[in-house]
Amino acid sequence: MAGQNVITSMLDDLSKEQPIATALCIGQNIDHHASIQWQYFNVTDFLSLPFTQRYDLGFVLFDTEEMQDINETQKAQLLVKLRDLMAKRIVVVSKLDDEKLLRSLGFTQLIDKTTHDSNFALWQFNILTYKHVPDWFNSKFWANPENWNKFRW
Template structure:
């Protein structure tokens, strides 16, 4: 399991960027910050959980014994459901072997794996920073009413 002080400092940094009031945790109980209302679910409970609210933070620990025996397809189901429905931002603690899965789902790495000796990495998904909007994607370039009578389209 990742060092607790790394998780605590990461939660403080995320809270400073955007307030976190509710958090969902899968894989291990985490009660790091008393200001955050934590909801813990195991894998089966989470996959059967109906969508009733969107949490500010989803926290997944993939390097526990329960999560290590899961097939990669089920890990992907958990992360996709969390990403698309249940959480605004997601933080994943994983081992190096999950790098391909996390990159394919659009996660970005928070801690460089070469900066420490342990077999863990921190990943995040934030829809606000997932894709930058290009310059050409605005209403200025969508239609050119001044050219409607000049050119045949």
């Protein structure tokens, strides 16, 4: 019951940052947030699912009984497909053992593991905040046609 309240408040906070209309869930069927259209998939169905639409949110719960039987390769395939094709933003609830995999795929940790005694961590991937745009990535440092024949290298 408390877990549902935490998920609901987290979804409300995420909706304030970016609107969430569609979401998919893997690992446990959660559809108690009324303003979001949820779709639930198990791991095998999701890995064989063709790309038909991009969801606003992907929610993965690795810390469930259903997800205990999948191996590291399937976890990586699931997260990469979700990150690259299926979702704009991803939230993952996992055990502390999955830290290396999630960091290597570009996820950032939302809850610091030192602030609690439980064996779980909360991670997110948001394509809009994934990478800071460097200073050199603008037209000032590229070949500008208006400067041709003015300067010589």
